[in-house]
Amino acid sequence: MQTNTDLSLTQSKNFTDSYINIAAYKFITLDDTEAMRSIYQQQTLALSLKGTILLTPEGINMFLSGTRENIDTFLTWVRSDARLTDLEWKESISAEQSHKRMLVKLKKEIITMRMPLIKPELGRAPSVDAHTLKRWLDAGVDDAGKPVVMMETRNAFEVDVGTFNNTLDYRIDKFTEFPAVAAAHKDELEGKTVVTFCTGGIRCEKAAIHMKEIGYDSVYQLDGGILKYFEEVGGEHYTGDCFVFDYRTALNPKLEPTETVQCFVCRAVVTPRQQLAPEYVYEVSCPHCYQKS
Incomplete structure (x- = not known):
């Protein structure tokens, strides 16, 4: 290895x-x-x-x-x-x-969830590696024959840059909203295998533990998150890029920086197409905040 x-x-x-x-x-x-x-x-x-x-x-x-x-x-x-x-x-x-x-x-937490009883150090939720996940997504089912469903744990603006195909995206604005969302949709996911994921693995690790504790019977975390998936198998079953919290803003499945940027004023994600709009003026405004400035 x-x-x-x-x-x-x-x-x-x-x-x-x-x-x-x-x-x-x-x-x-x-x-x-x-x-x-x-x-x-x-x-x-x-x-x-x-x-x-x-x-x-x-x-x-x-x-x-x-x-x-x-x-x-x-x-x-x-x-x-x-x-x-x-x-x-x-x-x-x-x-x-x-x-x-x-x-x-x-800080008080690596990623703020406000669920003090969630302690990954004491035992992780089951995880799935990138190669196994790709095989599941190719087939549409896991090794036990259960339908596989991908679940976002990232914030909505990150998801808009790119995500797995046909993923469950509940449009959360911050991770502290995830526990309530996961509980609200538990019944409709009965009989399915849910794979939680995020950028690098932290959020989905906490998310999967919480979901196991509230009664999800088949839930996994994507080991290493999207970036590890890109590194090991590329971009199959994924559309778009992956938002990252640094000056590069987004990486493509080859782990290369893209032309996507964040607005200097409102911090919204601005795609290359949106950068062509007259409302986009570097360090002044973008289509998201132009009317508010």
């Missing part, structure tokens, strides 16, 4: 002047986040990394960009912490650093 490091070295053979972007998280009890913050700030500064690291009592989440050498040095350092030795990550490559500054933040 090819490791993260093996894959990264393979991907970067012809990109000696480019930057490596990583996304990584782990649900693990951290009771020293205040002390960790200053140490992580020092390490990222010394290695000229840019991005965001969230340190919380329930674990760590990071999006970082830097040179191949400095990213590898940082990951080796992070995994020297006994709590994080098995940290996994996803990678993409860009011509510029995908973030403009470096932030190390303290």
